Amino acid sequence: VHVRDPSKESETERACFEYLDLTSRSFAAVIKELNPELLMPICLFYLALRGLDTIEDDMTLPNEKKIPLLRNFDSNMEIDGWKFTENGPNEKDRELLVNFDKVIVELKRMKPEYYAIVRDITTKMGNGMADYALNAEHNANGVNSIADYELYCHYVAGLVGDGLTRLFVESKLANPALLERPHLTESMGQFLQKTNIIRDVHEDFLDKRRFWPKEIWSKHVDNWDDLFDQTNPVFKQKALECSSEMVLNALKHADECLFYMAGIRDQSVFNFVAIPQSMAIATLELVFRNPAIFNSHIKISKGDACQLMSESTQNLRVVCDVFRRYLRRIHKKNDPRDPLYTAISLQCSKIEQFIESIFPSQ
Numbered sequence: 001v002h003v004r005d006p007s008k009e010s011e012t013e014r015a016c017f018e019y020l021d022l023t024s025r026s027f028a029a030v031i032k033e034l035n036p037e038l039l040m041p042i043c044l045f046y047l048a049l050r051g052l053d054t055i056e057d058d059m060t061l062p063n064e065k066k067i068p069l070l071r072n073f074d075s076n077m078e079i080d081g082w083k084f085t086e087n088g089p090n091e092k093d094r095e096l097l098v099n100f101d102k103v104i105v106e107l108k109r110m111k112p113e114y115y116a117i118v119r120d121i122t123t124k125m126g127n128g129m130a131d132y133a134l135n136a137e138h139n140a141n142g143v144n145s146i147a148d149y150e151l152y153c154h155y156v157a158g159l160v161g162d163g164l165t166r167l168f169v170e171s172k173l174a175n176p177a178l179l180e181r182p183h184l185t186e187s188m189g190q191f192l193q194k195t196n197i198i199r200d201v202h203e204d205f206l207d208k209r210r211f212w213p214k215e216i217w218s219k220h221v222d223n224w225d226d227l228f229d230q231t232n233p234v235f236k237q238k239a240l241e242c243s244s245e246m247v248l249n250a251l252k253h254a255d256e257c258l259f260y261m262a263g264i265r266d267q268s269v270f271n272f273v274a275i276p277q278s279m280a281i282a283t284l285e286l287v288f289r290n291p292a293i294f295n296s297h298i299k300i301s302k303g304d305a306c307q308l309m310s311e312s313t314q315n316l317r318v319v320c321d322v323f324r325r326y327l328r329r330i331h332k333k334n335d336p337r338d339p340l341y342t343a344i345s346l347q348c349s350k351i352e353q354f355i356e357s358i359f360p361s362q
C-alpha cells in the first residue's frame with residue numbers, strides 16, 4: 001500500500017493536501033489512498049471543483065458577481081497568483097479560495113493529458129452552475145421539470161464522473177470500454193447527487209435554494225413551503241409521499257452504478273468509487289419515509305459509515321451485498337398506503353434481480 005511522505009512533497013503539494021482535509025468530509029480519506037499515478041491529479045481535480053462549488057454555494061455573493069466567477073473559473077485557474085479573497089466570512093471552504101494560487105502552481109505541474117481533462121470539466125461545470133444560478137434568480141422557484149433537475153445533476157456530478165472515468169482510462173486503471181458507456185458513468189454521478197439533494201432539502205430550504213423539481217413536488221403540495229410545515233398532519237403526510245417519489249427517481253440509477261463498478265481494474269480506484277456509492281444507498285435508506293429530512297440535517301451513523309468503508313474496499317460482490325441489504329430495508333419500510341408503494345416495491349425487486357443475475361446468492 002502506498003503511503004504519502006510529506007517530507008518529500010513540495011510546500012504547495014502539502015498545502016493542497018491541507019485544503020483537501022479542510023474541505024472534504026469523506027473524499028479526503030479515499031483520495032489519499034489512491035494509486036500514486038492518480039493521487040495528485042484527482043486531489044487537484046477535487047480542489048478545482050470544490051473551489052467552483054464554494055462559489056456556487058455562497059449565498060452572500062450576488063449573482064452579478066457569482067455568475068462571472070463561475071464562468072471564468074477555468075481561465076482564472078490558469079493565472080499565476082490568482083486567488084479569491086472576497087468570500088463571506090462564514091464560508092467554511094474560504095481557506096481554499098484565499099490560497100488558490102498554491103493550487104494553481106500544482107495544476108501547472110500536472111501531466112498535460114490529465115490537466116486537459118480537469119480543465120474541460122471545470123469549464124463545463126462552471127457554465128452549467130452559472131446557468132442554474134441565473135435560473136434560480138428569475139424563477140425564485142428553482143428547478144421546474146425533471147429534465148431540468150437531471151441536467152443540473154449532470155453539471156455538478158455527471159460531469160465529475162465523466163472526468164474521473166477519462167482519468168481512470170488514461171492511466172490504464174479502468175477498462176476503456178467504460179468510455180463507450182457514458183450512460184453508466186452518468187448514473188454514478190446522478191445517484192450521488194440526487195441522494196445529496198434529497199438529504200439536504202432542509203438545509204437548502206434555509207438557504208432559499210430548491211433543487212427538488214416542481215414537476216414532482218407540485219403533485220403533492222401547492223406551495224413548496226408546505227413540505228416544511230411539519231405541524232400540519234396533512235402536509236406531513238404529503239411531504240413523505242413527495243420524498244418517496246424523489247427516492248424512487250434516484251433508485252433508477254442503482255443498477256447502472258453496480259454495472260459501472262465492474263469496469264474498474266485497480267483496487268484503490270475501486271475503493272474510491274465504491275465507498276461513495278455504498279454511502280449513497282445507505283443514505284437513501286435513511287431518508288426513505290423519514291420526516292426528519294424536513295426539519296433537520298440527518299446523516300448515517302459513524303458506526304454504519306465505518307462498516308460501509310470496510311465493506312466497500314473489498315470487491316464488487318461485497319458491494320452488491322451492501323446494496324441488497326439496504327434495498328431490503330427500503331422494501332420493508334415501504335408503506336402500502338404510499339401511492340408509490342407498488343412502483344417502489346417493483347424498483348427494489350428489479351435491482352435485487354439484477355444483482356442476483358451477476359452474483360447469485362448460492
Ligand code: PS7
Binds near residue numbers: 045158161185192
Ligand atoms: C473530483 C473526487 C466515480 C464515475 C467538489 C464523485 C457539488 C455529490 O450539492 O458540497 O453542494 O450540497 O456536498 C470530487 C462518479 C464536485 C460526484 C458535487 C468532486 C462519481 C463539485 C460527486 C466533488 C462522481 C460539484 C458533493 C458529486 O458535494 O454538494 C472529485 C464516478 C466536487 C462524483 C458538486 C457533489 C459532491 C457531489 P452540494 P456537496
Ligand code: MN
Binds near residue numbers: 053056057
Ligand atoms: Mn453546490
Ligand code: MN
Binds near residue numbers: 053057
Ligand atoms: Mn456544496
Ligand code: MN
Binds near residue numbers: 196200
Ligand atoms: Mn452538501
Ligand code: MN
Binds near residue numbers: 196197200
Ligand atoms: Mn447538497
Ligand code: MN
Binds near residue numbers: 200203
Ligand atoms: Mn449538507
